[in-house]
Amino acid sequence: MNNTNISALTDICYECGNCFKCCPVQAITMVQNDFGCSHAFINEAQCLHCGQCKEICPACNPIEKHTPRIAYAAISKSPEANHSTSGGIFFELASIIIELGGVVIGAAYDFKTWAVRQVAVSKKTDITFLQGSKYVKSDVGDSYQKAKNFLELGKWVLYSGTPCQIAGLKRYLQKDYSTLLTVDLICHGTPPAKLFKDYIQYLEKKRHIVISDFAFRFKEYGHQHIGQYTYKKGNRIRKKPLYSAESSYFSLFLSSAILSDSCYTCDFADTARVGDITLGDFWGVRTELPRFFTDNSLPLDSSVSALMVNTVRGAEMADKIKGHLIYQPVDYDQIVRNNSRLNHQKNRDSSVHDILLTSYKDNGYNGIAKYFQKHADLKKYKMRIRRNMPQFLKKMIKKLFIEKPF
Structure with a gap:
């Protein structure tokens, strides 16, 4: 080379x-x-x-990162925030940009092809297409060029994406624009788009259905990893919960077994950030801020966002939306210690990853599903044994494995 x-x-x-x-x-x-x-x-x-x-390559030329200036636990007061996975802060930022005559670019499903693409919207009613977690790599397509075109016209642009996508945008633009607001996400890593599409087709074929809508996280089920999809079977349209522990794709994503190659060497799993603002789940908020819910009369199962302000421009925009938020300043460490993707990369278990890759190569998504089912059944069997085990035996086993000989 x-x-x-x-x-x-x-x-x-x-x-x-x-x-x-x-x-x-x-x-x-x-x-x-x-x-x-x-x-x-x-x-x-x-x-x-x-x-x-x-x-122009963000992998060859690292982008400048910023240590967050201030961080918040935050929830939007707007009802439209219910379409968001966490606290709905993205909706408020997007609304401000559109009110300024600008455009918002983010990830949206294409339910016809089951691709996820970076698309531009300029109406508040269309922000909903960009809300919600999508645990799949989105296609940048021509979104960088569109962003540049709008910026050259003097329009405000909010570009939301994974940190590597924000780095790619900045390398593409080659200069800073005063009307560009970048929002990077606390990213767990993203599986390849092809894998997600094959997963949907696998579900449809296995259950003889046609899926028309899909969400990895659905707020009606609380803040946990429970999603929902809408499907048609015969002449009936139904909705089905998607439990992460029962979904091969969802479960293997959470265990980091099916991420894209670059996710395992990610340079952005870091406390320093590439975006003007960073958004994500505030995991551990109930422990870190035990009075946040009661002081603000919030249901205990409310989803809360971690809002990190990284630049002066980010601070200016955060100030504009504060009137629409319930928020509390927090120490950045309170967010970091509950979110591992802010301080280290995901490790690749080569043995599992290689088995899945071989299974997928030889048998398509069926191979991955069979691998998952085999190990899921084993896990259920172990849990059943543990539940039925006498208490004295549990204590003996625990003592055997915990006590050290020296």
């Missing part, structure tokens, strides 16, 4: 496509591996070795 060739960056490619878009001779294509992860491939016969691809 020469010093301008990015073809070898397969495991750390963020799949932003910047290199593909900037190549003056179209020498770069984005190719997929067996798991559905994309990376750049350079045709050496066409390559000019100009280095433009490396210059």
Whole structure:
């Protein structure tokens, strides 16, 4: 590999496509591996070795990060916030941008193809399409170019995405715009889009249904990892809860077994952030802020956002929405210690990942489902034994494994 060739960056490619878009001779294509992860491939016969691809690559050229200036536990007062997974802060930020005549770009489902794409909206009623957690890699597509076009016209743009997508946007733009607000998410990692699409098709085929709507987290079931999907069977339309422990895709995502390659070497699983504002779940809020709910007359199962303000621009926008929030300033460490993705990468269990990759390559999503079911049944069997075990035996086993010989 020469010093301008990015073809070898397969495991750390963020799949932003910047290199593909900037190549003056179209020498770069984005190719997929067996798991559905994309990376750049350079045709050496066409390559000019100009280095433009490396210059615009966020993996080759790290973006400046910012230590949060202030952090909050926050919940939106607006009823529209119910469409959000956590406290609805994204809705309030998006609303302000649209009121300023701007556009908001974020991840939305395409229910016809089951892709997740970065799309632009300019109406408040359309913000709902961008709300809610989507545990799948979204396609950047031409969203960077659209953002640039709006910015060049002097319009406000809110771009929301994973930290690597924000880094890709900043590398693409090559300069700062005073009307750009970037919002990065506390990201667990994202499975390849192909895997999610195959999972939906697997469910439809297995249950003889047609799925028309899907949510990984559904607030009516509380703050836990319980989703819901809408499906049609015959002439009837029904809704079904999606329990993470019973869903192969959901469960393997949470265990970090099916993430994209670059997620295991993520440079953004860090306390320093690339966006003007960082949003995510405030896990552990009931322990960290035991009076937050009672003092604000909130139900104890309310979903609360962690709102981190990282830049001056982020602070200005956060100030604009405070009147729409119930919030409390917090020490940043209170958020970090309850969210591991703010201080370290996810480890890849190579043995499990390789088994899943081989199963997927040989048998499609059926192979992954069979692997999950086998281990899920074993887990249920162990839990059943534990439940029925006499208390004295539980104590003996616990003592055996906890006590040290020295």
